[in-house]
Amino acid sequence: MARKDRMSGNEAVAFAMKQINPDVMGAFPITPSTEIPQYFSTYVANGEVDTEFVAVESEHSAMSTCMAAQAAGGRAITATSSAGMALMWEMLYVTSSARLPVTMALVNRALTGPININNDHSDSMGARDSGWIQLYAETNQEAYDNFVQAMPIGENKEVRLPVMVCQDGFITSHAVENIELLEDETVKKFVGEYEPEHYLLKKENPLAVGPYDISNYYMEHKKQQAEAMKHAKPVILEVARRFEEISGRSYGFFEAFEMEDAEVALVLIGSSAGTAKETVKQLRREGKKVGLVKVRVFRPFPMEELAEALKVVKAVAVMDKAESFSACGGPLFAEVRSALYDLENRPKAINYVYGLGGRDICVEDFAMIYDQLFEIGRTGVAGEIYRHFGQREQEV
Amino acid sequence: MAYSLKQQVSKPERFAGGHRLCAGCGAGLAVRGVLRALKPEDKAVITNATSCLEVSSYLYPYTAWQDSYIHSAFENAGATAGGVEAAYRVLKKKGKINDTFKFIAFGGDGGTYDIGLQSLSGAMERGHDMVYVCYDNEAYMNTGIQRSSSTPRFTDATTTPVGKVIPGKPQNKKDLTAILAAHNIPYVAQTTFIGNFKDFHEKAEKALYTEGPAFLNVMSPCPRGWRYEAEDLAEICKLAVDTCVWPLFEVESGVWKLNYEPKKKLPVEDYLKKQGRFKHMFKAGNEWMIEEAQQFVDEKWESLLARCK
Numbered sequence: 001m002a003r004k005d006r007m008s009g010n011e012a013v014a015f016a017m018k019q020i021n022p023d024v025m026g027a028f029p030i031t032p033s034t035e036i037p038q039y040f041s042t043y044v045a046n047g048e049v050d051t052e053f054v055a056v057e058s059e060h061s062a063m064s065t066c067m068a069a070q071a072a073g074g075r076a077i078t079a080t081s082s083a084g085m086a087l088m089w090e091m092l093y094v095t096s097s098a099r100l101p102v103t104m105a106l107v108n109r110a111l112t113g114p115i116n117i118n119n120d121h122s123d124s125m126g127a128r129d130s131g132w133i134q135l136y137a138e139t140n141q142e143a144y145d146n147f148v149q150a151m152p153i154g155e156n157k158e159v160r161l162p163v164m165v166c167q168d169g170f171i172t173s174h175a176v177e178n179i180e181l182l183e184d185e186t187v188k189k190f191v192g193e194y195e196p197e198h199y200l201l202k203k204e205n206p207l208a209v210g211p212y213d214i215s216n217y218y219m220e221h222k223k224q225q226a227e228a229m230k231h232a233k234p235v236i237l238e239v240a241r242r243f244e245e246i247s248g249r250s251y252g253f254f255e256a257f258e259m260e261d262a263e264v265a266l267v268l269i270g271s272s273a274g275t276a277k278e279t280v281k282q283l284r285r286e287g288k289k290v291g292l293v294k295v296r297v298f299r300p301f302p303m304e305e306l307a308e309a310l311k312v313v314k315a316v317a318v319m320d321k322a323e324s325f326s327a328c329g330g331p332l333f334a335e336v337r338s339a340l341y342d343l344e345n346r347p348k349a350i351n352y353v354y355g356l357g358g359r360d361i362c363v364e365d366f367a368m369i370y371d372q373l374f375e376i377g378r379t380g381v382a383g384e385i386y387r388h389f390g391q392r393e394q395e396v
Numbered sequence: 397m398a399y400s401l402k403q404q405v406s407k408p409e410r411f412a413g414g415h416r417l418c419a420g421c422g423a424g425l426a427v428r429g430v431l432r433a434l435k436p437e438d439k440a441v442i443t444n445a446t447s448c449l450e451v452s453s454y455l456y457p458y459t460a461w462q463d464s465y466i467h468s469a470f471e472n473a474g475a476t477a478g479g480v481e482a483a484y485r486v487l488k489k490k491g492k493i494n495d496t497f498k499f500i501a502f503g504g505d506g507g508t509y510d511i512g513l514q515s516l517s518g519a520m521e522r523g524h525d526m527v528y529v530c531y532d533n534e535a536y537m538n539t540g541i542q543r544s545s546s547t548p549r550f551t552d553a554t555t556t557p558v559g560k561v562i563p564g565k566p567q568n569k570k571d572l573t574a575i576l577a578a579h580n581i582p583y584v585a586q587t588t589f590i591g592n593f594k595d596f597h598e599k600a601e602k603a604l605y606t607e608g609p610a611f612l613n614v615m616s617p618c619p620r621g622w623r624y625e626a627e628d629l630a631e632i633c634k635l636a637v638d639t640c641v642w643p644l645f646e647v648e649s650g651v652w653k654l655n656y657e658p659k660k661k662l663p664v665e666d667y668l669k670k671q672g673r674f675k676h677m678f679k680a681g682n683e684w685m686i687e688e689a690q691q692f693v694d695e696k697w698e699s700l701l702a703r704c705k
Contacts, residue, residue, distance in 0.1 A: 057518030061475035068479025
């Protein structure tokens, strides 16, 4: 029997961690993810988990600890945000290249420069090429559900990649919502035991991890990593199918909301989907055929599936909560527009970079964007494609 | 049981001879020496910072290590070894592992005195049951002899070249062993390769079989960077010890102990003149350099003696 509770997104993720009872947690505090190791250390202090809680001296060491613990044969987790992930940067690549399925709770926050503690996706989007699977949540419930699904995905023998479970800093991490929790035993059974074939502490078969890989081999290893990311696609769907059996909640690569007959659509990631859905509902009541695609899985990127979902619309706005300074659009836009390229009748696509450093977006804003999309649909003219939304244009 | 070199070298090697380290390099000796101190029945997981040692010993698809081995990056051997050790503790508690494993990290001076210092300090403070071995060759040898904070004053290194206005490295060597001793960990020692490896072996054994974190600083000369003939390795180490440039001592539970006092303390120039990196110090007009080098060694030696009383 599932039980209902009220939890913040951080507590929900920490609770999933407790139910999984991993072997090692490498932990270093950073806002807004700090509560996760805080909650977890309470479980450790009370003997509710067997986990070795390693309170390291930096995020770089947190990921080093996790990478090494996973190589040793254990299950390792960590939580971080923003600059913390930036400090882990090197180790993100090392972990994925060693094919070690570490699980990280990433509470998305703007990257420093200037320092800002509020939500956007510049941290995880910057790490999009680091070889980690990335799952994003709209709500606390999804953050919890994604975390429960992360290990069966990453540890699958065809995949063996680390997984980043992302949620929006403060918006979900600190806001308390109703949540439906699975029973401990259900989670334990679902996630299962970690049984790697090769690990450092194996009795009769020593293992070497992390070689000097010269040009003769490096490219083959990178190709294998790329293949693993492709293999993750069916595994993610299979894990979601099994998850639906235990929870009744269904997940895919993305959620298509009112897309069947939509004429225009938004594509976005994370908690903004709540506001956008409300807008869709309001506009639908006015008879406007608007839809929304909320991307859950950004790595691997579901290119064909997204194109299929978007082929019905005349115009699409891709909403990026991260700048990539490419001078032509954000990271989600680059992927989505590329996905649309193969469609025979591809929709017009524009990009909005929004919500940086915690800048709000509300129903009226989304409504305005939908209006612009209808206008583009009517005229067939996209105008300026790379746009920013919600910022003051005067010098501040 | 008394130490016997013959007996020790008759043990099966845990570091295979096919590695790619240079002839006359101290790193390989440091590794073999530490691994000889392991009980044959005990397993080990070796952690290695990015270094000459790493790129020479685990060049895919070959490895020179008989034990499990992990390299992750340059600056994090401490955290990496700590991660393995943490997993060991929990897997043992859960009954998934029965064997005894020892955890040994190897880093060069760049990966230990400099970029890896934070991670090392953290791992020591947290009390992981591991031995961190610094093979100190006094510069970034893997990238071509750039200065580190371990490089002695006046050294001719590629980022502290001897020029018309700057005579080699301007700063003195960092005292890392004392910094580690200040962590109040169970065991800290400084050693090198002289004679029959007795001092080195005993320290490695103590470090391995003392519960909790231990640190060994091993002077490990580099023929390329120090510019000496390969066969002179042990002689240079002996001179470092007899001139008190590299004293042999240990700090056990906070108690400092000098392990060797030269009968006749040799002048520092005996050590310096064997190495090409100090050649300019012997040019006419540069006598002050040798004097100041001697003064630094004397001051450090006196303070060590005071600590060991």
